[in-house]
Amino acid sequence: MKRKGLAILLSTVMLFFCACAPTEYVYHNTATVTTNFFITELGLMVIDVRYMGYRDRTAGAEISLAVEERMGDGTWSALFTKSYAVEGYCYTEQYTDWVGHLGTYRLTACYLVLGRDGSTDTITATREYVLSEGVVCSAAANGVLCRYLPNADCTAPGVCERCKTVPEKMKQSAHFPSGEVVYWDETYHYCRCDHVTPFGDPCTYIGGREHSFSEQVRGCLYCGYGK
Numbered sequence: 001m002k003r004k005g006l007a008i009l010l011s012t013v014m015l016f017f018c019a020c021a022p023t024e025y026v027y028h029n030t031a032t033v034t035t036n037f038f039i040t041e042l043g044l045m046v047i048d049v050r051y052m053g054y055r056d057r058t059a060g061a062e063i064s065l066a067v068e069e070r071m072g073d074g075t076w077s078a079l080f081t082k083s084y085a086v087e088g089y090c091y092t093e094q095y096t097d098w099v100g101h102l103g104t105y106r107l108t109a110c111y112l113v114l115g116r117d118g119s120t121d122t123i124t125a126t127r128e129y130v131l132s133e134g135v136v137c138s139a140a141a142n143g144v145l146c147r148y149l150p151n152a153d154c155t156a157p158g159v160c161e162r163c164k165t166v167p168e169k170m171k172q173s174a175h176f177p178s179g180e181v182v183y184w185d186e187t188y189h190y191c192r193c194d195h196v197t198p199f200g201d202p203c204t205y206i207g208g209r210e211h212s213f214s215e216q217v218r219g220c221l222y223c224g225y226g227k
Helices: 002-020
Strands: 030-039 044-053 058-070 076-087 090-098 103-115 120-131 181-184 188-196 202-210
Touching: 030 103, 030 120, 044 058, 044 103, 058 090, 076 090
Parallel strands: none
Antiparallel strands: 030 044, 044 090, 058 076, 058 103, 103 120, 181 188, 188 202
């Protein structure tokens, strides 16, 4: 019984000291680090970086980002790099860039989180993203992605910036003149047209349209010119 009581007493003392012991941090200056990496079907690469430290402990950070593309022979080719320093105990930022092909991409993010006492936490995060689907340029090979820009006259949904053609997978969109007539002459009437491509690109222009006449109606059917 005495041995059992002694064992209970020792256990209680150990629990007391454990409860009173200072908290051990995995990193001295860093509470959390978040790194997100993804690529859209049009090839827009998005990188999110964030760290959260402690107001009374963390002075800032040095951050370096590197994105690589996996080549056909299995090696990695550098695509995007950025290094910079920030101050403060917390920081968040988003970066965007374009990739040109279907394939596998790898982000390596290194955070050197600096403490006011001169200490440094070194945290490295690696993310991979496999882009297996996308709108591929019909005039190119090797999985080249097509990047879109709206046409100058807004009458088509877009033309590929890379291969200068409308790819086979392009979504079709009808477009008709609309808006208030600005002015007209003997041949054209001019109006403002606001158009949004299927990919969300806004396009605004002042364009001329030929007058349209009918035997039954005097004047242009659209603007009334010639009445």
